[in-house]
Amino acid sequence: MTIESIRVYRDLLDGNRRWAEATRALLRARGWTLVNMIGAPGSGKTALLEALARALPDRRTWAVIEGDCATTRDAERLRAAGLTASQILTGDGCHLTAATVHQALCDLPFAPRTLVLVENVGNLVCPASCDLGEDAKIAVLSVTEGEDKPLKYPILFRVARAVVLSKTDLLPHLRFSLDRCRAALRQVNAAAPVFELSAKTGAGVPAFADWLCAAPPAGT
Amino acid sequence: MTIESIRVYRDLLDGNRRWAEATRALLRARGWTLVNMIGAPGSGKTALLEALARALPDRRTWAVIEGDCATTRDAERLRAAGLTASQILTGDGCHLTAATVHQALCDLPFAPRTLVLVENVGNLVCPASCDLGEDAKIAVLSVTEGEDKPLKYPILFRVARAVVLSKTDLLPHLRFSLDRCRAALRQVNAAAPVFELSAKTGAGVPAFADWLCAAPPAGT
Numbered sequence: 164m165t166i167e168s169i170r171v172y173r174d175l176l177d178g179n180r181r182w183a184e185a186t187r188a189l190l191r192a193r194g195w196t197l198v199n200m201i202g203a204p205g206s207g208k209t210a211l212l213e214a215l216a217r218a219l220p221d222r223r224t225w226a227v228i229e230g231d232c233a234t235t236r237d238a239e240r241l242r243a244a245g246l247t248a249s250q251i252l253t254g255d256g257c258h259l260t261a262a263t264v265h266q267a268l269c270d271l272p273f274a275p276r277t278l279v280l281v282e283n284v285g286n287l288v289c290p291a292s293c294d295l296g297e298d299a300k301i302a303v304l305s306v307t308e309g310e311d312k313p314l315k316y317p318i319l320f321r322v323a324r325a326v327v328l329s330k331t332d333l334l335p336h337l338r339f340s341l342d343r344c345r346a347a348l349r350q351v352n353a354a355a356p357v358f359e360l361s362a363k364t365g366a367g368v369p370a371f372a373d374w375l376c377a378a379p380p381a382g383t
Numbered sequence: 384m385t386i387e388s389i390r391v392y393r394d395l396l397d398g399n400r401r402w403a404e405a406t407r408a409l410l411r412a413r414g415w416t417l418v419n420m421i422g423a424p425g426s427g428k429t430a431l432l433e434a435l436a437r438a439l440p441d442r443r444t445w446a447v448i449e450g451d452c453a454t455t456r457d458a459e460r461l462r463a464a465g466l467t468a469s470q471i472l473t474g475d476g477c478h479l480t481a482a483t484v485h486q487a488l489c490d491l492p493f494a495p496r497t498l499v500l501v502e503n504v505g506n507l508v509c510p511a512s513c514d515l516g517e518d519a520k521i522a523v524l525s526v527t528e529g530e531d532k533p534l535k536y537p538i539l540f541r542v543a544r545a546v547v548l549s550k551t552d553l554l555p556h557l558r559f560s561l562d563r564c565r566a567a568l569r570q571v572n573a574a575a576p577v578f579e580l581s582a583k584t585g586a587g588v589p590a591f592a593d594w595l596c597a598a599p600p601a602g603t
Binding site for chain 1: 454477506508527537553
């Protein structure tokens with residue numbers, strides 16, 4: 164890698180940082196909260212949002228920004244569940260960027276104290292290092308993925324303000340120890356609360372919904 | 384993005400391409416075959432390699448190159464299963480690069496007609512666009528991830544020479560239709576064979592092992 168390439172890399176980061184700062188200012192001005200949900204493909208992020216649509220009605224105004232490489236399927240699923248959902252298509256992009264999320268935020272209808280949940284592209288690596296100007300990153304890990312993922316993808320689990328262990332209805336059919344997974348998580352993150360839940364049965368969803376509702380808006 | 388940034392991006396791609404070409408030459412010289420396994424975190428790639436260690440013994444000389452962001456756990460699991468396994472740690476890198484895989488290949492002991500399986504970093508996006516000089520990319524999709532993944536991550540599924548549907552032992556507990564998943568795959572890839580298997584029970588593993596054994600070495 165040349166000196167030139169290092170300079171450009173900083174340019175690109177600077178560009179993203181400026182959009183992230185613009186988003187932080189927008190959130191403060193509107194009194195909104197932005198939560199960035201990050202998990203592997205198929206970890207159950209969209210199903211969790213559908214479950215939240217059943218658990219959160221009328222408790223707080225909220226909207227979803229969906230990130231996918233291709234297809235608008237997830238936004239369509241969420242609109243069918245009664246949610247306001249925007250879709251960002253990244254093509255071969257492996258994570259959402261601050262610029263596109265900022266634009267999607269600007270296009271959302273205004274209501275005070277809105278909670279905006281971003282469903283990032285399914286990926287445990289790249290989204291973890293990208294600042295969207297969000298108030299919190301949340302890691303979603305399905306129990307089918309194995310107990311060791313916090314150790315194997317430490318960058319995400321280190322910065323996560325909360326960790327969702329999804330698909331717990333499948334635990335009886337898996338060799339997965341919640342205790343070993345929590346111990347792995349604690350090696351990289353001592354503080355993040357852990358929410359064990361099943362979007363399918365609804366078990367554990369209200370506790371996570373309570374935590375989201377209590378999340379303060381930016382700037383308060 | 385500036386003109387400068389475009390030039391550097393091409394430099395980086397050129398650098399990877401040169402290493403990939405060096406790997407193709409190495410494979411031809413040694414008569415080796417290189418297969419690049421790509422799947423999401425927790426899709427069961429390592430468990431599949433362990434199952435292959437039980438299904439492939441003495442049928443073909445083979446080795447594994449493991450890619451992970453952090454920890455050497457997977458290589459340790461594979462060595463415990465009796466396999467020759469190297470580990471590449473990528474840190475915050477979201478996929479293996481041709482340079483590191485080439486170095487790992489050079490360090491493997493020589494035996495004619497060796498089959499080298501690369502387990503890439505768990506990620507459905509970034510590894511799909513990176514040329515390692517491999518003979519084939521294979522997509523590994525666990526049935527817990529949902530039927531629609533071929534449509535949502537089309538770049539990988541379009542280039543895959545074969546698709547493994549893993550964890551089929553969990554099908555009775557999931558809302559997952561093999562027919563709908565195959566139909567989604569056929570929209571982006573009409574030709575790739577599909578191997579439905581369970582590393583846990585061993586069902587379907589021999590058919591995939593047969594396909595791997597029949598894969599011709601590079602240059603023949």
